Amino acid sequence: QVQLVESGGGLVQPGGSLRLSCAASGSIFSIYVMGWYRQAPGKQRELVAAITSGGSTNYADSVKGRFTISRDNAKNTVDLQMNSLKPEDTAVYYCNAHLVSSMDYWGKGTLVTVSS
Numbered sequence: 001q002v003q004l005v006e007s008g009g010g011l012v013q014p015g016g017s018l019r020l021s022c023a024a025s026g027s028i029f030s031i032y033v034m035g036w037y038r039q040a041p042g043k044q045r046e047l048v049a050a051i052t053s054g055g056s057t058n059y060a061d062s063v064k065g066r067f068t069i070s071r072d073n074a075k076n077t078v079d080l081q082m083n084s085l086k087p088e089d090t091a092v093y094y095c096n097a098h099l100v101s102s103m104d105y106w107g108k109g110t111l112v113t114v115s116s
Contacts, residue, residue, distance in 0.1 A: 032098055
């Protein structure tokens with residue numbers, strides 16, 4: 001079992017920045033990949049960024065150059081720094097932990113609203 005708790009969402013103006021954090025607890029030794037997904041109203045959940053335990057990263061094309069994912073294995077946290085935010089980045093952002101057993105765990109989500 002892995003528990004994930006997100007924080008850092010909120011309302012920001014276009015062009016602004018936000019930093020999301022996710023803290024993992026439980027069977028953290030079995031986590032291979034941690035990532036952030038998002039789901040906008042009426043759309044499917046999509047991968048935003050992911051990072052392996054070794055530090056390899058993967059980003060959605062839509063956020064490359066604007067978002068940065070980082071992971072602290074000692075603190076069991078994964079952060080998403082979001083810069084140059086656009087209205088189309090508005091969504092509920094979910095933290096994900098993908099285990100070596102291929103099981104997935106999800107946080108409850110945090111809302112990011114980009115609006116003037």
